[in-house]
Amino acid sequence: MKSFLSASLLALTASGAVSAQDLPQASSQWFTDGQSALETALAKQHNTGRALNVILFVADGNGVATNYMSRLWAGQQEGGMGDDYVQPHEAFPELALVKTYNINAQTPDSAPTAGSMNTGVKQRFNVINVGEDAINGDCTTEAANELTVFSELMTEAGKSVGTVSTARLTHATPAAVYAKTVDRNWEYSVPAECTESRDIATQLVDAMEAGTLDVALGGGARGFAPEGVATPNGGKGRREDGVNLIERAEGLGVSIAGNLEELNAISEGPVLGLFGDSHASYEADRPEGEPSLADLTGKAIELLSQNENGFYLEIEAGRVDHANHAANAKRAMIDGKAFADAIALADEMTDDADTLIIVTADHEHAIAMNGYCGRGTPIDGLCFDIAKEGIMHSDELVLASDGKPYTVVGYLNGASSVLVEQADGTYAAPEGRPELTQEQAQDIDYAQQTLIPKSSESHSGVDVALYAKGPWAHLFDGTVEQNYIFHVMNHAVNAE
Incomplete structure (x- = not known):
């Protein structure tokens, strides 16, 4: 043994255990930072109170690798090396890895991954919130397989509900908050033979009428207005059925916003914000007058917090995914930083004691x-x-x-x-x-x-990370199935 230990270490061990402070590396910043992290972990206590609010952050396509490059980008923009930078969600106390596969797909699609988080069960590729017997594109299998979504449970509990996205509001992830369909592509039309099916934009307004959706902020205005009819943000509608869902929403008492100024002027819900005919802009290209993801997040929390019974809010950074699909890493990084800014704001506006915040992704990219x-x-x-x-x-x-x-x-x-x-x-x-x-x-x-x-x-089937804080966040641990996220959220708001 003596041949492997220095004389100084032998002297230290002679009288008992070695104190960390007595080691020769104890003055290193790496060492003191490690000791500090240990002390934080030892002092950590579990919050087992009932969650008043739940906020689910989903950066579409923001797997471990994508999150890594966003971390370095943000840190380097502040003049640092980047790899030692800590994004807001990376400071959250709880962490898990999430398996993202769909029932019939090793490499997942955003619709069933978002659906699994909102229903508690895995789903088939390209469907939203319908059970395993539903077949993509077959509307005869739709009605019998519709699932109850978390937003409906929250409405029954007296809470308000919101969905926010930089993608179209009828796109896969935001639609998973309120829609049920055998085809995620039926955003503003359905096949003629599917007379009992509703397009996703119609389902959004139906949900606002039913009181199961109070705030919806994102892109996709073209799906809410007839062909050629002006949209709130100055574009043109594409609905072939002639239905003007924007006018219908206004008739229900829903406030409509098409730019940041109009959004800021709204003081109470329900609200439908449409900030792009298709997706909202990449953060790198966002024009003045178009709200950032942080702007949308702040307004959603402000409006939903008016309900003393609490709220459920899903927030998606949808364009991280789109930039990755284009192999355009720089725009993905910039949208990743905008996502982190929105997380920081939400954390600042809420209380850890009563708000469960979850940050994750639906899938990774190649x-x-x-x-x-x-x-x-x-x-x-x-x-x-x-x-x-x-x-x-x-x-x-x-x-x-x-x-x-x-x-x-x-x-x-x-x-x-x-x-x-x-x-x-x-x-x-x-x-x-x-x-x-x-x-x-x-x-x-x-x-x-x-x-x-x-x-x-393409997407990748690799696990994604999940970061959490607030009531029952400690239930996220190890490697979990994606549908487990629903079960933790549901437990947190119903805990005794």
């Missing part, structure tokens, strides 16, 4: 981080080599076997800047990789290099 990059390498750029001295990366780029540099972020598939569209609409890679400069790689429109040519990058 994304990876290349190596070996030195610390401080810009996450949106090329990979710089590891320095032999100090901690900042060297000035030399890491080169691949073809002698060319590469970006930190890469995708397994997609239509990247490397691929060339062919005459038949397919994509193919040219001979060899092109030379790439840092300026090109960091351009907002740059699409990362990909391995497999596809028109759109």
